[in-house]
Amino acid sequence: MPAITFIHSGGKTDRVDVSDGESAMHAATRHGLDGILAECGGNTMCATCHVYVDDGWLARLPAMADDEDALLDGAAAERMANSRLSCQIRITHELDGLVLRLPERQV
Amino acid sequence: MSAASFASTGGPPAIPHLDVDPFAIGFFADPFPTHDVLRDAGPVVYLDKWNVYGVARYAEVHAVLNDPMTFCSSRGVGLSDFKKEKPWRPPSLILEADPPAHTRTRAVLSRVLSPTVMKQVRDRFAAAAEERVDLLLEKRSFDAIADLAEAYPLSIFPDALGLRPEGREHLIPYASLVFNAFGPPNQLRQEAIERSAPHQAYIAEQCQRENLAPGGFGACIHARVDEGEITATEAPLLVRSLLSAGLDTTVNGIGAAVYCLARFPDQWQRLRDDPTLARNAFEEAVRFESPVQTFFRTTTREVELGGAVIGEGEKVLMFLGAANRDPRRWDKPDTYDITRRTSGHVGFGSGIHMCVGQLVARLEGEVMLSALARRIAKIEITGEPKRRFNNTLRGLDSLPVTITPA
Ligand code: HEM
Numbered sequence: 005m006p007a008i009t010f011i012h013s014g015g016k017t018d019r020v021d022v023s024d025g026e027s028a029m030h031a032a033t034r035h036g037l038d039g040i041l042a043e044c045g046g047n048t049m050c051a052t053c054h055v056y057v058d059d060g061w062l063a064r065l066p067a068m069a070d071d072e073d074a075l076l077d078g079a080a081a082e083r084m085a086n087s088r089l090s091c092q093i094r095i096t097h098e099l100d101g102l103v104l105r106l107p108e109r110q111v
Numbered sequence: 112m113s114a115a116s117f118a119s120t121g122g123p124p125a126i127p128h129l130d131v132d133p134f135a136i137g138f139f140a141d142p143f144p145t146h147d148v149l150r151d152a153g154p155v156v157y158l159d160k161w162n163v164y165g166v167a168r169y170a171e172v173h174a175v176l177n178d179p180m181t182f183c184s185s186r187g188v189g190l191s192d193f194k195k196e197k198p199w200r201p202p203s204l205i206l207e208a209d210p211p212a213h214t215r216t217r218a219v220l221s222r223v224l225s226p227t228v229m230k231q232v233r234d235r236f237a238a239a240a241e242e243r244v245d246l247l248l249e250k251r252s253f254d255a256i257a258d259l260a261e262a263y264p265l266s267i268f269p270d271a272l273g274l275r276p277e278g279r280e281h282l283i284p285y286a287s288l289v290f291n292a293f294g295p296p297n298q299l300r301q302e303a304i305e306r307s308a309p310h311q312a313y314i315a316e317q318c319q320r321e322n323l324a325p326g327g328f329g330a331c332i333h334a335r336v337d338e339g340e341i342t343a344t345e346a347p348l349l350v351r352s353l354l355s356a357g358l359d360t361t362v363n364g365i366g367a368a369v370y371c372l373a374r375f376p377d378q379w380q381r382l383r384d385d386p387t388l389a390r391n392a393f394e395e396a397v398r399f400e401s402p403v404q405t406f407f408r409t410t411t412r413e414v415e416l417g418g419a420v421i422g423e424g425e426k427v428l429m430f431l432g433a434a435n436r437d438p439r440r441w442d443k444p445d446t447y448d449i450t451r452r453t454s455g456h457v458g459f460g461s462g463i464h465m466c467v468g469q470l471v472a473r474l475e476g477e478v479m480l481s482a483l484a485r486r487i488a489k490i491e492i493t494g495e496p497k498r499r500f501n502n503t504l505r506g507l508d509s510l511p512v513t514i515t516p517a
Pocket residue numbers: 184188205206207217220224352353356357358360361363364365397401402403406431457458459460461463464465466467468469471472
């Protein structure tokens with residue numbers, strides 16, 4: 005089972021197990037992590053599952069679709085080059101060890 | 112309660128037949144015991160009263176919502192099958208459409224109601240919530256439905272759309288008509304449609320480009336015509352979607368939240384202690400009360416669902432409210448808990464049709480509850496709340512309260 009790490013804006017880290025094919029957002033909410041709200045439940049409609057992808061991993065993620073790109077412009081925290089919506093990141097074995105940083109706020 | 116009869120025919124497991132009428136006044140008054148019956152009877156049930164399949168468990172409701180090619184919307188999301196019956200009004204270009212047609216219109220409304228746009232209207236919505244609380248603090252005793260749950264959205268949403276000042280009294284009756292019309296041909300639906308002509312005439316006029324103020328959501332929709340994304344005849348119908356679905360829903364959402372907070376003083380106290388919980392307190396009220404209780408789909412092929420086989424062309428009724436309180440999915444489902452992780456509830460639907468106005472609803476709910484929590488110490492219910500009956504919407508008609516200033 006792959007595992008991924010979330011680094012909170014305050015520096016605390018959480019490592020969570022992810023079922024193959026599960027989204028990073030779903031894994032985070034299933035483990036009760038603060039810092040990801042996911043108000044729309046993963047339907048690419050809310051931008052409250054915003055994450056910053058740690059260096060080195062960005063290029064290994066599948067490209068983002070237009071709706072994700074548009075939504076990120078409205079995210080509560082600043083959009084950066086490594087911004088993604090965690091509900092759109094499906095975790096597979098290739099992404100085992102992925103590190104995602106959480107923004108200060110989601111709304 | 113209703114007894115389930117099992118007609119065993121061999122082959123796939125028989126689907127329990129129930130004699131429940133989920134569109135009867137008695138059901139609306141207290142749907143929860145019947146929701147239990149529906150969920151416990153099986154993953155899929157058959158309702159003899161209206162000859163439809165029903166799903167009330169979270170897993171099946173979620174599955175149906177997320178398979179739009181099998182469970183389509185273009186044959187109507189009410190009981191009426193548009194393939195067999197003429198729709199009572201020209202169908203919605205978004206709610207009652209399937210991909211690829213839906214994808215195009217949906218993109219337009221998503222953009223008009225995006226998080227970026229919400230940032231622009233946020234201050235205005237928050238200021239109006241403060242003004243509403245000013246007025247309520249002067250009154251002290253009032254009807255939390257008329258003077259709060261209705262008055263607040265009415266003070267911002269029509270302006271945000273860019274509607275003319277005249278004729279706004281048609282808005283709530285029109286929405287109530289639309290949501291009654293999703294139901295079966297019962298008295299609620301028939302009477303609503305019989306009285307619909309003046310409301311429909313107003314809506315048709317108001318959706319035209321020249322009647323929508325520049326800068327509003329309505330004008331933004333029409334502007335997409337110039338970009339070639341939609342046609343000039345489609346634009347008014349997309350404005351109509353916001354007029355149908357954008358007001359009465361939030362009235363019932365805010366009404367639900369205030370009713371919860373007035374009924375559960377411990378949760379009100381938590382919100383008082385930390386008003387940043389306002390947004391989740393609203394979201395949890397949408398889960399707990401499910402202001403939009405039901406929608407239908409129609410099967411496009413024979414399909415297996417929860418072990419049951421449903422033929423082509425069948426109506427499937429999704430009990431969103433029952434799914435939102437399914438103990439198979441939710442811990443203490445019948446408790447209103449403003450710190451609950453609400454992500455995944457289906458009060459706004461799920462999948463491609465998931466509410467395109469959800470950000471507007473949350474913004475209204477958040478700023479209104481936050482203003483109340485910061486400035487009011489106590490909300491007491493001072494009279495018997497009265498329920499408003501509608502084939503789809505769940506909410507109150509009146510809620511007499513007295514407030515104490517903070
Ligand atoms: C608490 C308030 C609200 C609730 C509970 C609610 C609920 C829902 C639900 C359950 C659906 C899914 C319909 C389906 O799957 O067939 C939906 C769709 C929709 N809602 Fe909302 N809604 C609310 C507020 C709003 C607002 C404020 C707007 C407009 C500004 C809006 C506009 C729409 C539209 C246009 C659709 C159709 C989307 C599509 O088919 O792609 N709603 N809503």
